[in-house]
Amino acid sequence: MNLFKRAWWRLTGAPGRTLMLVGLFFVICTLVLSGFLIQSAAARAADGAKKSVGAVATMQLDVNGLLASGKNDGRAPEGRQGGTIGTAGDLKRDLVDRICAASVVADCNYTADGAAFPTKTTRLHQPVPPPTGQDTTGTDLFKVDGVRKLDEVGAFRNGDSKLVAGKGIGPDTAKDEIVVEERVAKANKLKVGDKVKLKKGDLSNGMPTEEHEFTVIGVYRSGTPDTGQYVPAMMDPANQVYATIEGASLLGGRTTDGGGTLKSATFTLTDPDDLGALKAAAEKAGADLGIFPISVNDKQYRALVGPITRTADFATVTVWLVAVAGTVILALVVASGLRERRGELGILLSLGEKKPKLLGQHLVEIVACAVVAIGLAGAGSQFVSQAIGDQLLAGEVDSAREQAANENLRPDPSDPNGLARQGDDEAESQPIDSLDVSLGPADIAKVGATGLGIAALATLIPGARVLRLNPRDILTKGD
Structure with missing residues (x-):
């Protein structure tokens, strides 16, 4: 008798088990x-971020x-005292400008x-004047920061500082x-x-x-008010x-050759995976990455995708x-069902039915149930996964925000006023707090493969053990 017919009669004859x-x-x-x-939605959100x-x-x-390169010859340009680093340690603006022109760089500063x-x-x-007798020669100075774009400085981006007159520093500023x-x-x-006169801050x-x-x-x-106490100028x-x-x-006593000497340069990549391409562009521009290494700060990206990941x-x-x-x-x-059907199995084997066909019948029964269940799951899983995903993500987002708030409340050791840490624009990035769940053919295919794999394993493992017996043993022996 055809195994598919037997499977159909078994499924319809025992509706409760089915x-x-x-x-x-x-x-x-x-x-x-x-x-x-949820995995697919998280991956799409992470790629978008x-x-x-x-x-x-x-x-x-x-x-x-x-020092390891051996290029620190200690020689300094005219007007600057020689030191242990020398001119090889000068990161020139002209070099960085050439790297900024690379296609993988969305912006640089x-x-x-x-x-x-x-x-x-x-x-x-x-x-507030300094205490009597205190030597302030090394601290009574203006702190001068050279920038490419003033509006890219963290204090201006996050609103702690703002222009009230005139314009800021830009690439074309004199x-x-x-x-x-x-x-x-x-x-x-x-x-x-107005014109002002300043002296070099180099002693x-x-x-x-x-x-x-x-x-x-x-x-x-500046958003930082006076403290009412003495602070080094x-x-x-x-x-x-x-x-x-x-x-x-110039004011820092460093060379102005090559457009000036930089403390550091930052490159905003169009994709965090483009670090290798950026390094290749830097080497092509003439940079020695052993002396001036490039490292990625993906803090903002991690803050965005941390909870969803x-x-x-x-x-x-x-x-x-x-x-x-x-x-x-x-x-x-x-396994329980096979034990209950030992008599049926023994009779069919006695009538000459092949063991693989008997096992195939049970596999067809389980697969038929799995196919129906997969269809029902596909109809309702999008709503279930959206609800579950939103609930899980909400908890992770709350934890991330609480952790970020605690970090910002810690005193900043570099702040002379002992104030709380001022988060920069990257730290203030709000994590992704929603999932866009959508069901596609690939998802159905994956759950279908998983479901059928489970059905096959669940049938073949116990079925192989039972069908090792011959018809006489199946009919005469107990469990």
Whole structure:
């Protein structure tokens, strides 16, 4: 007799058992398919975040790499005292500009640090004088930061500082133009367009006497107020001056050759996976990556996708647990059914039926139940997975935000005022808090393969053990 007919008669003749198998498969397939859908939605969200946020790669001097290279000849350009690093440790702006032109770079910025002594016509903002007898020669300076774009500086991007007059530093800003803080502007009665004179903040050749003239092109307001206590002038945010790379290099006593000397450069990549292409572009531009290594800071990307990645990981674990547990449970159910049908098996074998066909009949019965369950799971799993995914993701997002809030409440050791840590624009990135679950043919194919695999294992493992017996043993022996 045809095994498919026997399977059909068995399924219709025992509707209770058939419904139980369909229901069990429906639960298994629904949970497995929900896991697959959550994984797919998380992967799509992560890819979208990767493309929209990109990653920030940083390039700066590695002193150990320079010393290992043997290029630290100690020679310095004219006007600068020689040291142990030498000119080989200077990261030139012209080099970085060539790297910025690479196709994988969506945007770039760079900084240079420097300092400037006040002059008779340009005073520091120092509302509280230093304690009597304290030597402030090394701290009574303006802190000068050279930038490519002022609006890319963290304090301006997150709103802690903002321009109140004039314009900021840009790629086309002249080397003798600066932006000063509002309190310094008021103390010196400065307005946009005025000239100021500053001295180099470099004591390597003694106290500088040469004055350099700059034009004020902008005035900004810092979000950090005066504390009412003495703060070294160079550490007071009011004495922060922004200049071009060449201007900061000049005031910092470093070479201005090659467009100025940088402290570091950052490159925003269109895709975090483009780091290799960026390094290749840097080497082509002439950079020695042993001395100036490039590393990716994907903090913003990780902040965005952290909760959704953990949700996807949980879904993956769930899929495996459900698959294993489902296989075990179904194998026990099939084994129990085979024991109950020992008589039927023995009679069929006595009549000459082949053992593989008997096992095939049971496999057809289980697969038929699995196919029905997969169809039902496909109809309802999108709603189930959306609800489960949103619930899991909400918990992960709450945890991530709580952790970020705790981090921002910790005192910043670099802040002279002992204030809480000010999160930069990357740390303030809000994590992805929603899943876009959609069911596609690939998801149905995966859950179908999983369901049929479970059905095959659950049938073949116990079935092979029972059918090793001959008809006489099956009919005469007990369990």
